Amino acid sequence: xxxxxxxxxxxxxxxxxxxxxxxxxxxxxxxxxxxxxxxxxxxxxxxxxxxxxxxxxxxxxxxxxxxxxxxxxxxxxxxxxxxxxxxxxxxxxxxxxxxxxxxxxxxxxxxxxxxxxxxxxxxxxxxxxxxxxxxxxxxxxxxxxxxxxxxxxxxxxxxxxxxxxxxxxxxxxxxxxxxxxxxxxxxxxxxxxxxxxxxx
Numbered sequence: 566x567x568x569x570x571x572x573x574x575x576x577x578x579x580x581x582x583x584x585x586x587x588x589x590x591x592x593x594x595x596x597x598x599x600x601x602x603x604x605x606x607x608x609x610x611x612x613x614x615x616x617x618x619x620x621x622x623x624x625x626x627x628x629x630x631x632x633x634x635x636x637x638x639x640x641x642x643x644x645x646x647x648x649x650x651x652x653x654x655x656x657x658x659x660x661x662x663x664x665x666x667x668x669x670x671x672x673x674x675x676x677x678x679x680x681x682x683x684x685x686x687x688x689x690x691x692x693x694x695x696x697x698x699x700x701x702x703x704x705x706x707x708x709x710x711x712x713x714x715x716x717x718x719x720x721x722x723x724x725x726x727x728x729x730x731x732x733x734x735x736x737x738x739x740x741x742x743x744x745x746x747x748x749x750x751x752x753x754x755x756x757x758x759x760x761x762x763x764x765x
Contacts, residue, residue, distance in 0.1 A: 566584065566585060566599075566748070567598040568746065571746075572604075575753065578753055580611060582611070585613065614634065615636070617641070617643075619641035620641075622650065634656075636656065637657070639658070645679045657682075659684050660682075662683060662684065664687070664688060665687070665688035665699060669688065677710055683712075685713060699717055713732055714734040715732035715736065719737060720740030720741070724737075724756045724760065
């Protein structure tokens, strides 16, 4: 999310999480677009997620304090020890993995004891946000012991299938945008309604 008016409207849909990207190379980079005090409109039951790529622990802690983040999502080459320390400090920790083949899961298991969620995304040359999908059946064949988040290529045309994969959380991002960081209220409303109907 990069626009406070857009956030204000999306809050009517009662999302569980709102994500803010702190990776300078991302078109959704939030610094300079939203001041920390603007986020006071977000109710306590909506978790603020900070998305980082190979930031230092000090940078992440400072950003989390400034923006009131309770969740840290790691999309780089962060080690399990980094996840462990952040989690011990009280943050909910999500570790993202880029998936294209069965072999890509070999890196996942070292993080089992140190994160709250795995996030499985499409493997691209960038760090997420590509709008590209991957074969979700690859996840279902793995001995996953953690709740996991499904990301990558999820849009209005496949949201019902995504909600049936067993994912604990579904990441609604680029295919629900008007432009990077600006969400389409109408398509999100329809998608969230479908997800809640499946769970209900």
